[in-house]
Amino acid sequence: MADSVALFIDLENVVTSLWNIHHQTPDLYSWMEKARSYGPIAFGRAYGNFNLHGLANLESDLRNLGIDKFDCPVKQNGQSTVDGNIIIDLYEVALDYPAVRTFILMAGDSDYVRVVAKLRQRLDKQIVIMGVPGSVSRDLVRAAGREDQLDVASVPAVDEARLIRLIDEYERSRRPGTLPVFRFMKEYVSHPRNEDLIKPQFVENKLSQFVASGILVQRLVDLDDGRQVKTTQLDRTHPAVMQALE
Incomplete structure (x- = not known):
């Protein structure tokens, strides 16, 4: 034993x-x-x-x-x-x-x-x-005296057009008045039903890449109580987004 x-x-x-x-x-x-x-x-x-x-x-x-x-x-x-x-x-x-x-x-x-x-x-x-x-x-x-490193998965290729359509689905499914923040988008994309598209541990990295490339755009929104919230949404004028959603 x-x-x-x-x-x-x-x-x-x-x-x-x-x-x-x-x-x-x-x-x-x-x-x-x-x-x-x-x-x-x-x-x-x-x-x-x-x-x-x-x-x-x-x-x-x-x-x-x-x-x-x-x-x-x-x-x-x-x-x-x-x-x-x-x-x-x-x-x-x-x-x-x-x-x-x-x-x-x-x-x-x-x-x-x-x-x-x-x-x-x-x-x-x-x-x-x-x-x-x-x-x-x-x-x-x-x-x-002994090391056994944690495994780091190799990042698989992701069907970006399909991922854009999934983000579009998330944006259209939001309840009225709910701000589209990065965390909610990440949770939606990370759901187990989407694992055939992207594994949960790679979602944040891929969404961050979308922000860097302009596929996702982030803006600060002023709330009535004086706070600011950063929203994250598809830039629907971006060529990759337009092509994926046509």
């Missing part, structure tokens, strides 16, 4: 790195399959400031996977509290779960070098670093 595993996810680090380096959004289900290959998950926790939009959208997936959410609001000086909370939990789990030998750390920061080295050298824990390719500290990997 495989040893039990403790899983610690620096969600801010891996989500940000995945987007900045590979322009992809996370697939938590595939990450969990990779972690489970080392054994059953006896402890699993994801850390981050869940007031951030990119993390708040992952809460339902975390619940479905049985991973605890640990909210880490920033300090008044803007400093993140994620690293400190993970370091404390690494020590506490090592003490409270002595039978758990394998610790998986989904992160890439060198801030974890010292605690990882102590867990490995003093407590004889097997530490596996699972980070985003291109973002993982080599010192962290050396301290752990």
